[in-house]
Amino acid sequence: MRVIYALWLRQIKRYSRARSRLVGAVGQPLLFLLALGYGLGSVFKRAGGGNYLHFLVPGIMAQTVLFSSMFFGINIIFDRQFGFLKETMVTPVSRLKIMLGSALGGATTSLAQGLLVFIISLFLGFRPYNWVMLLVVILILAMLATALTSFSSGVGAFVNDFQGFQAINQFLIFPLYFLSGALYPLTNAPTALRIIADVNPISYAVDALRAALINQSHYGYTKDFLVLGITMTILVLFGVYRFRRIEA
């Protein structure tokens, strides 16, 4: 446990020392909230969808966690380039702890960014239907972030260069995001879009967040958490598996 804590702390320190990152982390979701929330608000209302900003906030929180977690793996590539990866790879610590300690550090900062978006949305007039549900929101974001930072670490472990990592990320992030129901309700979506969303694990995270924040769900909590839990397990195992095979 102390090892996981030490590696977690390292990521937290590194993150907090690079303050410029925070500007980018908050700027993008804010832009989405303002442009989409206000821009499409009236159309959405006229179509009978209710308050679009309220509908959008859980989606943008998921987006924030998705984007920042998926970029976490870049740290593994930096660690390889700057040599620190060797230091961890020769230690007798199990690869599970090494992978998990760092990934949890990344997940913590992603979670914090997701919550920051929530706080910003309060200033834009958003209110959760029940404040106690904020605990569930934290759980969902933490699971999503852990799943994705583990996955991303695994990718960082076998892609050696920055460009390759970026290419894989771009290829994955946008479909995962746009085809998840983060921006539009799945209930009335065309069948093709709905089927794609059904196989996209991000949809279930978005859905769970929406259930917890505005009491509106497409799949239901049980299915949401089941999919989220399974996804997290598989992706953590993937990350560990890739870490076992690193050569430095």
Place this chain on the structure above:
Amino acid sequence: MAETMITAANLVKRFGDVTAVNNISFSVKKGEVFAFLGPNGAGKSTTIKMLTTLLQPTSGEITLSGFDVVTQQEEARKSFGIVFQDPSVDDELTAKENMWLHAVLYNVPKAEIDTRIKELLTLVELWDRRDSRVKTFSGGMKRRLEIARGLLHHPAVLFLDEPTIGLDTQTRNLLWDYVKSLNKTKHMTIFFTTHYLEEAENIAENIAIIDHGIIIAKGTTETLKKITKTKTLEAAYLKLTGKELRDEAANGTERLKLRYRARGGGIR
């Protein structure tokens, strides 16, 4: 006969069509100080990486402290410490944070962590800078930190890959004194590479010379001097490896030519 600590048998490592390590075998006894010498690109670091689980050998066997390095990685990792040739500290952390992280990774007893960190950072003259981030350090300071960190836990075998490169004479002496005392008091096995032959002459009990991935000579300083009919280790080394400067990136044909000259050329 003392117990063996490291055994390498018919070790080979190929990177594509480059054979970095070509069928080498050697063994190091428990408590021995062993120097692994050779020109740039000879295969020293590659060998150390294989001994320390960072690279999988193409073929051959390695045991370390009785464990098979390929199949029993985790057990093998418990028995060694290493100072890498290339940088491996975290620039964004402070010197002390780097040390603390290492202590936790190697499960150094809690009660001893602070005293050891202080002792070692003082030894390498970085205690005053303990709370500065490593990215503000000069190359030599970073090197000293790497060394201090490598000595933080007390492994059964310590690998030092060109530890003294870029250090001034005083620091080099301090380092070797400390390493020698660890070897004496903790019976720690030391495996090191260096380009300063007097370091090898002073502290190594046994020496292996590797060139182009092949071990070309093994033995004590005395043996090496005797077989080459020379008076110093440096002269023996030059006679065995040739005088040419080597570039790590030298390509195959260039190396072949160098090798011919090395074998044929007479050395003073």
